Amino acid sequence: MRRLDANQVRDARTRAQGLAGTATTVADAVRQVVGLQAQDVRANRLAVRVRTAGLTAEDVDQACRGRTVVRTWAMRGTLHMLAAEDFGWVNGLLGPYFADKGAPRRRQLGLDKALLEQAMAGLTEIVTEPLTRRDIVERLADRGVRLDPKSQQPPHLFGYAANTGLLCRGPDTEKDEPTYVLVRDWLGEQKPVDEPEALAILAERYLRGHGPATAGDLAMWSGLPITKARAAFDAIGDRIEVVEAAGVEAAVLEQEDLPAAPTRLLGHFDAYLLGYRGRDLAVPEAHRKAVQAGGGFVMPVVLGKGLALGTWRTKAAKNSITVEVEPFEDRKLPDLRNEVSDLGRFLGRQTQLGAPIE
Template sequence: MTAPARRMRAQRLSAPASGVEDLLDSVFALQAQDVPAARLAARARGVRSLDGPVVRTWAMRGTLHLLHERDLWVVGLLGPVFIAAGKRRRAQLGLTDELCARALPALREVLAEPLGRDALVGRLAEVGVVLDPRSQAPAHLLAFAAHSGVLRRGLDDTYGLLRVECEPRGVDELWRRHRRAYGPATPDDFAAWSGLPKRAVRDLPEVVDEPAGPRGAVRVLGHFDPYLLGYRDRSAALDPAHARLVQTGGGFLTPHVVVDGRVVATWRRVGARFEVHPFGARPDIAEEVADLGRFLDVDAALTWV
């Protein structure tokens, strides 16, 4: 039983989910700063729609994720970590503690309905929270509000109020959920995935990973797919000789193809054509590309480069 095969099963890439709730129960969250990429990640796990009791907000690593509403406890756990980490940058942007404190009730006042960012910045100015829309101040204030449990961001990129109605949970529970979604994994992987400091991930309880063997599973994954993002050391899935073709910097991953958990190719879409660059022998991905074409509603054509 190889680690990649077990990770494919944990990520529901070789055992498709029945819907978005089932998927998030297994994988905990989908990376969601890019909504089309999140939809591709769900498709690769058997899910065609993101409709359901899900919330898009800032969570692990301080980045946007799609979570089940019952798992919003993670905002209360991780939010203070990222609020503290962003304090210096907020100060540089003129976002004082006093202004940030005033902004939270102001947001609750003006967000009677979802608003786009420009409209939201305008409404805040009307109630005395003035931000330079040309600067990074709005983005950092809205992130502060999200980490404070006040703000969420819809799949349509509008902002709305966040309501957290679940009991608080601790690091041990997040570790358990990470291992369920990414196991086998190490505390270093957990720290890299969550954004927690190393001191917070010591003395974690033992978690047993579910066994799984290779199934011949082939999946075409997008550029923010969680499969590789869950680990600090990705060498079990990605040969270091090919890493630079996939890990291009800034947390960005080139869309890639995995077979039984090993990255074997990169790909890109050019109109209705899917260009695939294999690292060795060509993987049998015709069925996956056809399904991706149906999902994107294009008459997919596979080409090799």
């Protein structure tokens, strides 16, 4: 069995994640890791930046408008950006599971079966163009489906409609307000993929973008039960190499020699920090709370050779942005000037590196 130490595992994972930034389209960057978390639009754009070369934030928005990528509820029941051609098998595999898993909470909110059926029928009739949540809630009320706009009813209804393949996110407004569209109108009719085939696709795509990894990693990342994650790995067992990765048996797939990743400024919720069962290899134990302060909020980090070296934030002025870095006290920061410059290019703003935060 091949043995990889911690540094080799980090190197392999950053390469697999595409953090060398060689993808030339938004869809290619997203496809590399199956999906990028997208509940925070600005963070979603930054996740694309570190995986592409020469693209801008506007290119990400244009890809959404152009329907080469789509945002919908996917892994872990969380909003993700997918390549448009992956929507069918991803939603077909994960959607029913999370729709069923969300049933108790929907019942608590008063979204019973009769109301859901009435709402689904209403959505099919009223969503004839991209509409905001407020627009949809108001139009549903006109058809007798009344939701409390200040409660959790609307987001849980929208999540259910997405999981069942009816709705997905459309283009955001100029103020980054989300809109919603019918999947059949926005992406076309989706061809069903049976579960065994979809699990095999999931395992292969996950390992290509995250390996070395375990079935437990796949279960945590996808939100599926460990039994399904193991079945997914078993489905491609003849293509998997089992290695010892930092003392743990893990799986890898043979793939092209991807380039090494330079120092990166990862945004909130980056896939590199959310793609595994734990962050032990990426985040030093002494600094876990600095990276995840609570509530699932994963901070932007400075990543060097696959290891978090500190956190960072931006401070906006009228005509510029300053990148403020708070290094971990036991970590030396590499030169960040090129990365800061690229961030400014991507955002279309003059950007500068501030003094380290004490």
